[in-house]
Amino acid sequence: MTADLHWLPAAPSDFAARLAAVEALPEAEAWDALKALSQTRLDPARTNRLDRVLQRRFSDCEAYGLALLGSSTLSHLAAGIRVGALRRDLRLTVVEGPYGQYREAIESETLRAARPGTLLLAPDAADLLGPHDPAAGTGDVTGALDHLKRLWDRARAVHRCTLVQQTLLPAALPLMGGNEHRMPGSLAARTARFNGALRDAAAEEGVDLLALDDAVSRYGIDAWHDPALWLRARQAVSPAAAPLYGDLVARLVGARLGCSAKVLVLDLDDTLWGGTIGEDGLSGIVVGQGSALGESFLALQAYARDLARRGILLAVCSKNDPATARQPFAEHPDMLLRLSDFAAFVANWDDKASNLRRIAQELRLGLDALVFVDDSPFERALVRQHLPMVAVPEVPDEPALVARCLADAGYCEAVALTDEDRVRAQAYARRIPTAGDAATDLAGTLAGLGMRLTWRSFDAVGLPRIVQLVNKTNQFNLTTRRLREAEAAALIDDPDAVTLQLRLTDRLGDNGVIAVVIGRLAERDLNVETWLMSCRVLGRRVEEGTLSALAAEAARRGARRLVGLYRPSGRNGMVADLYPRLGFTADGEGRWVLDLAGYAPPGDLPMVVETG
Amino acid sequence: MTEEAALAALAPLFEEVFGEPVALAPELTADDVEGWDSTRMIELIIAVEARFGLKLTTREVDGLATVGDLAGLVARKAER
Numbered sequence: 001m002t003a004d005l006h007w008l009p010a011a012p013s014d015f016a017a018r019l020a021a022v023e024a025l026p027e028a029e030a031w032d033a034l035k036a037l038s039q040t041r042l043d044p045a046r047t048n049r050l051d052r053v054l055q056r057r058f059s060d061c062e063a064y065g066l067a068l069l070g071s072s073t074l075s076h077l078a079a080g081i082r083v084g085a086l087r088r089d090l091r092l093t094v095v096e097g098p099y100g101q102y103r104e105a106i107e108s109e110t111l112r113a114a115r116p117g118t119l120l121l122a123p124d125a126a127d128l129l130g131p132h133d134p135a136a137g138t139g140d141v142t143g144a145l146d147h148l149k150r151l152w153d154r155a156r157a158v159h160r161c162t163l164v165q166q167t168l169l170p171a172a173l174p175l176m177g178g179n180e181h182r183m184p185g186s187l188a189a190r191t192a193r194f195n196g197a198l199r200d201a202a203a204e205e206g207v208d209l210l211a212l213d214d215a216v217s218r219y220g221i222d223a224w225h226d227p228a229l230w231l232r233a234r235q236a237v238s239p240a241a242a243p244l245y246g247d248l249v250a251r252l253v254g255a256r257l258g259c260s261a262k263v264l265v266l267d268l269d270d271t272l273w274g275g276t277i278g279e280d281g282l283s284g285i286v287v288g289q290g291s292a293l294g295e296s297f298l299a300l301q302a303y304a305r306d307l308a309r310r311g312i313l314l315a316v317c318s319k320n321d322p323a324t325a326r327q328p329f330a331e332h333p334d335m336l337l338r339l340s341d342f343a344a345f346v347a348n349w350d351d352k353a354s355n356l357r358r359i360a361q362e363l364r365l366g367l368d369a370l371v372f373v374d375d376s377p378f379e380r381a382l383v384r385q386h387l388p389m390v391a392v393p394e395v396p397d398e399p400a401l402v403a404r405c406l407a408d409a410g411y412c413e414a415v416a417l418t419d420e421d422r423v424r425a426q427a428y429a430r431r432i433p434t435a436g437d438a439a440t441d442l443a444g445t446l447a448g449l450g451m452r453l454t455w456r457s458f459d460a461v462g463l464p465r466i467v468q469l470v471n472k473t474n475q476f477n478l479t480t481r482r483l484r485e486a487e488a489a490a491l492i493d494d495p496d497a498v499t500l501q502l503r504l505t506d507r508l509g510d511n512g513v514i515a516v517v518i519g520r521l522a523e524r525d526l527n528v529e530t531w532l533m534s535c536r537v538l539g540r541r542v543e544e545g546t547l548s549a550l551a552a553e554a555a556r557r558g559a560r561r562l563v564g565l566y567r568p569s570g571r572n573g574m575v576a577d578l579y580p581r582l583g584f585t586a587d588g589e590g591r592w593v594l595d596l597a598g599y600a601p602p603g604d605l606p607m608v609v610e611t612g
Numbered sequence: 613m614t615e616e617a618a619l620a621a622l623a624p625l626f627e628e629v630f631g632e633p634v635a636l637a638p639e640l641t642a643d644d645v646e647g648w649d650s651t652r653m654i655e656l657i658i659a660v661e662a663r664f665g666l667k668l669t670t671r672e673v674d675g676l677a678t679v680g681d682l683a684g685l686v687a688r689k690a691e692r
Contacts, residue, residue: 002662016627045628045659052631228670233654240658573678 003215003223003241004041007393007409009384019053030057036388038087044080047243051079054086063091065114066253067159070122070166071104072236080246087247087391088254089368096469099234106155117484118253119155120210121148122166124236125191129168132175136185145201152205159484162256164249165202166210167195169236171225206485208415212237215248218408239605251413257482258472261391261411262365263313263343264304265356267374268318268325273297273339274399278324288334296399301336303403308341311421312412313428315318315344315359317372322347327521343428350378353386363428364473364535366571371411373402418465420512427536428510443606446540450507451607453545458492458499465513466501470532476543478578482571483518496521502546504537504607511537515546519554519562526550526559545609547582548601551573555596562594563587613690618683625659638680664690 078094085092095114097105172187274286323349368389498519518530579592626634642648
């Protein structure tokens with residue numbers, strides 16, 4: 001088995017010609033053309049070849065920095081990481097430490113100057129744990145773990161960046177066999193023990209893991225590590241696995257930057273059940289216990305349902321009569337997924353690209369938040385062609401393997417789980433009928449919701465959700481400034497910072513923390529550096545409630561004016577006119593100003609705004 | 613497979629790895645080609661192994677002096 005990007009479609013046969021053509025394209029088109037090539041199943045040679053063009057064309061652009069430090073040769077992994085980032089529309093540079101000297105390199109001037117956003121530590125087992133020691137009476141790994149924790153502390157203090165720790169590649173050979181753990185000094189046993197302990201330590205310290213040991217259990221040690229290459233070039237990770245390694249790293253970077261997919265869009269016929277509901281009818285489709293094929297479709301349903309429970313939204317995109325498409329969900333006793341599991345349900349005879357646009361619009365998310373699963377190669381090709389920003393895995397023909405393919409692709413990579421994630425699917429399901437009401441009598445509906453907007457300053461318990469919201473909100477976001485957890489934590493005690501996390505509850509339930517504002521006091525001005533809101537609560541006048549809370553807190557802290565800025569990002573057009581809409585006036589220098597003395601909250605605000 | 617056939621089959625692999633066509637001849641060595649360092653050599657070996665579905669041993673790789681040696685080795689091993 002090879003550790004390759006098997007969920008991506010094959011690279012085009014004219015790969016070389018397309019790559020050559022990129023050289024002549026203007027910048028934006030060159031980037032899109034390279035990105036399209038990166039979203040195909042590139043082997044190591046083509047990954048490196050693509051990377052060379054990428055480096056040549058985009059060497060002097062602003063980029064996200066990733067520092068790569070370890071005890072073995074790592075330089076052959078940089079191209080895969082850069083191409084993995086390109087696949088996610090991220091411009092990333094890799095700063096490599098000097099060979100083997102990761103401890104010293106952490107505080108080096110070179111690394112400080114590079115200002116990395118992420119630091120990836122990739123030591124190998126022998127370096128950290130020493131060789132096999134059959135005579136050892138103890139297999140304790142806490143010393144090595146403490147050593148690593150001290151490195152994390154130093155890295156944090158110097159760089160204030162996201163840390164990613166690679167788990168140890170389990171390449172050591174067993175000396176006993178299946179009961180290796182009974183030999184304390186065995187390197188293989190200590191590697192396994194260390195990797196186990198690393199989970200708890202990393203969770204405690206807020207360090208993300210690059211779980212190479214899991215990847216080895218998926219693809220096999222031979223796919224990841226070649227002893228001959230280890231001895232020839234000290235490459236712990238084989239270059240043959242470099243494209244996948246790079247994708248795994250880029251997933252983690254992307255997850256922290258809010259690039260992970262948020263919606264799983266599913267086709268119905270021959271994807272969620274076998275057969276065609278419009279022709280075979282309710283009794284003719286294959287789904288459920290009793291046959292291997294029926295259980296295969298159930299397996300995908302179960303995986304989708306479990307993803308929904310951890311915060312991924314589900315949607316249907318099907319060419320079907322709308323009523324017929326809904327029938328199995330409502331009436332087939334063996335179906336696991338029900339209509340209430342879906343945040344959006346689109347069944348009609350339009351083309352799927354148009355329908356995916358509708359789904360994104362209805363969920364108020366970008367198209368790049370969607371993963372589209374369809375058994376039909378035609379539909380997949382059509383969507384890839386018209387909507388290149390939608391992730392379309394090349395799912396296998398065997399339905400039993402579809403869920404595995406989605407898991408391998410890692411589109412929904414997440415680094416933290418919040419309470420909001422666990423109830424998101426229900427929140428969206430509730431939203432569907434209220435959206436319908438809104439068109440008829442918006443004011444009446446809102447007044448009847450019994451909304452409560454409760455705000456408080458940033459605190460430790462709220463940090464994970466705050467950081468998540470700041471880093472994944474793209475549309476209702478005035479400045480699109482991202483925030484690392486350490487930076488957010490520093491704001492808690494910053495005397496010049498005014499921070500608000502706002503929670504919305506209504507008679508339907510708790511929407512969780514849905515808006516964040518960060519302001520900085522300068523003289524008598526409060527400069528609003530960050531203001532963003534989850535699109536889930538759009539159209540409910542929450543932004544007006546937010547302003548009233550912000551104005552009150554700003555005045556209490558001694559400010560006389562609010563000063564705001566709109567920074568277009570290409571995706572936040574919906575808030576281009578937010579400040580004038582809320583009564584701010586232009587100061588002629590691109591900023592928006594609100595005089596607090598002249599401000600009063602709207603009298604008809606359909607919600608209670610309170611601290612708590 | 614003949615050595616000539618192997619040489620012809622190696623040409624696209626060299627192009628993939630070096631990013632441009634390389635004029636292959638049996639007597640060509642790493643010193644003759646710009647950028648053919650040890651890292652490139654490993655990429656090349658991996659590409660050869662993947663393309664022909666074979667595994668080259670450390671001894672075999674160390675014994676390679678020219679492109680002709682590589683073509684000969686591939687021709688021999690691909691037969692089996």
